[in-house]
Amino acid sequence: MGRTMTPALVAGLLFLAACGSGSGTSGAGGGSGEPKTGGTLTFAVGSDTGCADPQQVASNDSIYSVRQLVDSLTDQDPETGEIVPWLAESWDVSKDASTFTFHLREGVTFSDGTELTADVVKANFEAVPDLGALATLATGYLTGVKEITAEDPQTLTVAFEHPNAQFLQATSTHSLGIVSQASTELTPQERCTQGIVGSGPFTLAEYVPSQSATLKKRTGYAWGSSLWTKDGEAYLDEVVFKVLPEAGVRTGSLQSGQVDAIGNVARADEPALEASGATLQARANPGAVFNLGVNNSNPILQDEKVRQGLRNAIDRQQIADTVFNSGTEPATSILSRTTPGYHDLSAELGYAPEEAKALLEEAGWKPGADGVREKAGQKLALNLAWFANSPTNQPAVELIQQQLKDAGVAVELKQYEISQGPEVQQSGDFDLMWGNLTRADPDILRTLYSTSLANVYRVPASDLDSTLTAEAGAVDAAERKELVAQAQEAIVGNAYVIPVVELQTKLGVAARVHDLNFEASSRIQLHDTWVE
Amino acid sequence: MSGQLLETGTALGLPTTPDPAQSGSRGPDPARATRRTLAFFARRPGLVLSILIVLVVVVAAFAPGVFSSADPTRGVPEENFQAPSTAHWFGTDSLGRDLFARVVHGAQLSLRATLLAVSFAFVIGGILGLVAGFVGRWVDDVIMRFVDVVLSIPTLFLSLAVVTALGYGTTKVAIAVGVANIAGFARVMRAEVLRVRTALYVEAARGVGARWYTVLGRHVLPNSISPVLVLATLEFGTSILAVSSLSFLGYGAPPPAPEWGTLISDGRNYLANAWWLTALPGLAIAATVLATNRIARALESEVRQW
């Protein structure tokens, strides 16, 4: 059902995500003592998208668990952003960045016993466009693919119509994690509910949607990423992910030792968690910052001055300091500062309430009797779609609502379930939408704002398109950086989107847990993790 | 939800089938009546307190400014998570909003929803019961079978079905609660109509050739309505609980609307560091429900004595 997917439907699920390069990763609790094999780690997350297929999930809480089931062709160094071998021992990229040849490692098997070959990877990539609405990330990475060829069992070539510089980094993400041949033949829905078979360090023992996911160690695992410190199998015997929607319950459960680690630590809970001996691990996420995505086709919001007015009316520092975990930085561009190609635009993203009012006045919106601006009898009223997948989202949008009210803009908050995200984006039934999208590559801008892709925000066609196309084909790093900077200037300058704060992933980890590491996308890597 | 709980109380004490022999009124005597009333209240301090609480809540619902001048949807973010103090009686929430102001303004939303829910159930259920009792025969059978069915579905489930069909929002939640409570009103109304219909004065009115609507409007309705009104008071308390349960589950008005159930649900995220965000709105609900129930019980025993 609904499996046909035009490339145009490919765009970004905003939501929580996390990819990262840049800031350091550190294991929790330091490295006291010798690592021990065995034991169970219980990890509490706040939400579940109802899908156990890494190629179809975009929300951190789901990625944490399903990431452990699959290996990727490459891995990305969280420190340097460099792409390093994993399932592919090496690769060649054509001069125009349009053809990629991967040389696969031998002896890799999936947990159903079948072997990893170039044909299986080909089947994986070819199945992606049929995955449908949830797989927007994976679909986006493979847009414009011309031909996928299995040269021999160990050699795979992926050729694109156009230069596609981002593809190499894409192969390191969970979205292009490799599943078995049998799993590629399931329907997208079956892949979600049954889960997939991968070659990763853990296998899925049980998945109960909205409740829990239980992972077991894959015995005989011997093809870990070149970044991992331990060879062979993982330390942990079992990992249990529990869905605990209430932040207060997650925090209390970590404090009282009922769980070993929790995602999404709230600022208010930090002191209590630290006092209880838990370690707080933070890592800034690269990619698109938390922003108000603007529906640029809305008649009110088609006016550039209105969008700029909204942009200037937001007090980013206040939001970062009140709502988000400590250490969170206000946005200074649409990309976070840990993203390759980040370009500082803080001058345009300062808090300027008077300018904001002036811009709205210029656009013809005059203060009405109730404080809400009006033009020709119409109120300056907008709805803001948000998703309850993180405890920070509600206070964040409430504070934005309050700040915009000061500028004379009435905002109505519309809450959706995380599973409704794709529908809201595709239907365009929103004026503003709260979210972010993590990826350690500036091509995220093309995914989100190119009019030739999904164009969820209904951005009008402009020079921005050609800049983004050129960026995708730029093999030269300096040239690409320049193009990416231009794109950020266009996006922020025209206020096609309103950047607000950077996302910083913060985990609470019990003292008995060691080496719970962030991977390059600020999600977790559990192969090297051990418990006392 | 607890709809059926309290109704049990009703049925076991109450006016479902009052003894007609007890009906009848005494001659009026203003002075004596006043003295009796005062004595009545003097012996019931709990009732007086309950009436005061309900008055306070009603004023809060219709003129929240009387109690709190603070804006319930606007806070000072720098002053968030302050414990209760003289400046903020109920403390402040995650965005520095005054919780007392939010509870006071929340009364408006929650009480209106409750009022709507009870009125909805009262009107629809009342009409059903009236028709069943007055028309009788197969109409009575059909309506009362329907009522029995509705009674066998836990009220919360019925409300959830309605919410699923209608969507979220204060009014929709109110209707959902109202729909689930129709049956109780229908049953009591019917019982009363049946009792009154056979009473002497109704027979007499019919005997002198009064039209059916005259009999209904002038005799049956006025004489059968009071137990239904008592039920409405009792239902008020349970409906407050039902409405706040639904808004606690997230089916009420979108933020920043401070519905009582929503306040508790929001505070849940801060159980570990800000107890007042859950504890105090819950106390407000409990006090209101307790007070309305106390008043309902008093009304109920009065009606029984008539």
Add this chain to the structure above:
Amino acid sequence: MMRRYIAKRIAQAVGVLWAAYTLSFFILVLLPGDPVTAMAGQGMDSAPVDPARLEALRAEYGFDQPAPLQYLEYLGRALTGDLGDSVATGRPVTQLITEALPQTLLLTASALTLALLFGGALAMAATYSERRWVRQFLLSLPPLGVSVPTFWIGLMLVQFFSFRNAWFPAFGNDGVKGLVLPAVTLAVPTGAQIALVLAKSLSTTLDEPYIATAKAKGAGRVHVHLRHALRNAALPALTVAGLLVGALMANAVVIETVFSRNGLGRVTQAAVAAQDIPVVQGVVVYGALVFVVVNLLVDLVYPLLDPRIVLAPTRPQAVAA
């Protein structure tokens, strides 16, 4: 006589189930709002703005047919135990619910047991005590119990017994310890109801002449209270307990979300949020089923306790107002 009574009660129970199914069908399918659009928007297989898909869905779920036909088709399937498939997860509704139901029933049963024990004890103590202030204090507790939002009691218990003192887990379905707080929470309003009813009927019974006779014959107070009064007063309390099961189940749904327990509550909440109509309908039907079965059992036990009942045409419609 007995057999006819039982047959009649079972027939009534079946009738109620049919009607519950019908009622929920009409609420969900015929109320404003297009169920297909609502469905198409959710779940993992959504491409919602595609009109062709909407049509396909309409046909698949039979919504392109007139309502009475749809209803008959659905009812026919329901009779074979097929309540349709969840729109969000694609799994059969009966499977989803029967997986979740045991946890909820366990919680409900534990809570009912606690409620009977504590509600009964409270009523006994209140009527047994000869000190006025003790009686008044004890009798003031049940009205309090029914006035406090159940979910709030749960949160307060979590705050105190899980977070401040890690005595009981705050969430989950693990073992007896995890059951304590939710069961106690749920037992509060139910126990309060039972205490109200039992106290009332106890004090009525204690005024009966035969109690005085028993006392005059030299029976001890404890003996009179337990042997004579409780036995008679227990009947209404039993009826009430049966009727309270419905409310208890419903409260359990809310309480499960407070304690992040797996069970019918999770299933229900997810279904309402996703407008997963078949699942919501299934929950309503199962709610009615549990209620009906429990009350059927109560009705069948009743004649054993009080043989006069069978002679009456039906059980007095006491409580259900």
